[in-house]
Amino acid sequence: MSRAPRLPVAARAVVAHDRRALARLISAVEDRDPSVVPALRALYARTGHARVIGVTGPLGVGKSTLINRLIELLRRRGLTVGVVAIDPSSPFSGGSVLGDRIRIERALGDDGVFLRSMASRGHAGGVAAATREVCRLLDAFGMDIILVETVGSGQVDVEIRDVASTSIVVLVPHLGDEVQTLKAGLFEIAEVFCVNKSDLPGAETAARDLSDLAALGTDRDGWRPTVVSVSAQAGAGLETLWAAVEAHETYLDGDGRRARGERRRLAQEVVGLVRERVGRELGRSVDRDRDLGALLDRVAARAIDPYSAADRLYRELRRSG
Ligand SMILES: Nc1nc2c(ncn2[C@@H]2O[C@H](COP(=O)(O)OP(=O)(O)OP(=O)(O)O)[C@@H](O)[C@H]2O)c(=O)[nH]1
Numbered sequence: 183m184s185r186a187p188r189l190p191v192a193a194r195a196v197v198a199h200d201r202r203a204l205a206r207l208i209s210a211v212e213d214r215d216p217s218v219v220p221a222l223r224a225l226y227a228r229t230g231h232a233r234v235i236g237v238t239g240p241l242g243v244g245k246s247t248l249i250n251r252l253i254e255l256l257r258r259r260g261l262t263v264g265v266v267a268i269d270p271s272s273p274f275s276g277g278s279v280l281g282d283r284i285r286i287e288r289a290l291g292d293d294g295v296f297l298r299s300m301a302s303r304g305h306a307g308g309v310a311a312a313t314r315e316v317c318r319l320l321d322a323f324g325m326d327i328i329l330v331e332t333v334g335s336g337q338v339d340v341e342i343r344d345v346a347s348t349s350i351v352v353l354v355p356h357l358g359d360e361v362q363t364l365k366a367g368l369f370e371i372a373e374v375f376c377v378n379k380s381d382l383p384g385a386e387t388a389a390r391d392l393s394d395l396a397a398l399g400t401d402r403d404g405w406r407p408t409v410v411s412v413s414a415q416a417g418a419g420l421e422t423l424w425a426a427v428e429a430h431e432t433y434l435d436g437d438g439r440r441a442r443g444e445r446r447r448l449a450q451e452v453v454g455l456v457r458e459r460v461g462r463e464l465g466r467s468v469d470r471d472r473d474l475g476a477l478l479d480r481v482a483a484r485a486i487d488p489y490s491a492a493d494r495l496y497r498e499l500r501r502s503g
Pocket residue numbers: 240241242243244245246247248270271272273278279333378379380381382412413414415416
């Protein structure tokens with residue numbers, strides 16, 4: 183028997199493949215609009231089918247161009263594709279190269295593709311939380327593969343690990359010093375290194391250097407990062423790149439690794455939701471609660487230290503919960 187009638191209207195529309203309903207819910211997630219929660223709750227049981235793949239790397243290395251190529255490849259294989267680009271500077275938000283624009287327009291007319299860009303600013307629960315929710319919506323919508331593009335600078339690229347089961351880190355030849363400084367962080371993230379712009383000189387050396395580093399590096403859950411050379415512009419190496427992603431996904435299926443990873447991410451999510459809620463409530467209390475105001479006055483007067491004040495507040499919170 184169908185469970186559809188018990189779903190909230192918005193959730194039902196997503197399951198029924200209504201693109202406008204999906205877009206509206208994604209906007210609500212972006213705005214941290216609490217009215218989206220019933221739909222997210224109801225849709226959760228229908229998710230878990232999609233594979234979320236991160237595509238991250240420094241500015242301008244060709245992540246979007248690469249994603250366009252991957253969309254083509256995946257569509258040829260009959261897979262549906264959702265794309266979430268976080269803080270995109272090009273070309274989902276405008277188009278830098280004519281070829282890319284044409285490909286994107288083609289993708290936009292394709293019912294099996296859904297592209298969405300979003301800002302990383304203003305997400306109280308972190309970028310990962312909002313991205314995870316958008317990915318779930320795309321999953322419930324029926325997308326097989328979800329590609330998440332993030333610019334690898336600072337926090338956002340690390341958070342991709344909280345969302346994606348496989349992450350591709352895109353680099354280009356002659357990043358030199360940048361790779362040196364990013365290196366430790368990149369190895370934390372990457373299951374697959376993609377040396378893009380292999381049509382440019384120096385690509386072979388860059389790929390070799392990375393392979394050497396990958397061979398030396400400590401493995402994570404028994405997996406050593408793969409290194410693949412690609413020219414997204416020329417459309418070369420994409421099959422090999424996707425094979426590397428699939429190899430890691432297959433690896434995850436062995437020995438309970440996928441379940442462990444999922445559990446780790448879910449633990450983070452549930453804790454994050456509680457933290458977000460407690461943070462919000464506390465924020466409100468600071469403004470309104472008289473007892474808390476008095477407590478803070480005592481901290482300010484050096485009558486009590488901040489740690490003891492926090493202890494007291496924490497105990498009260500637990501009692502009132
Ligand atoms: N030579 C060469 N240029 C490429 C290749 N792939 C992408 N580019 C060019 O690199 C530039 C940046 O490409 P994007 O795909 O926008 O790169 P990005 O990493 O998404 O950029 P941001 O989102 O701004 O960080 C564009 O001018 C692309 O045409 C490639 O394989 N070879």
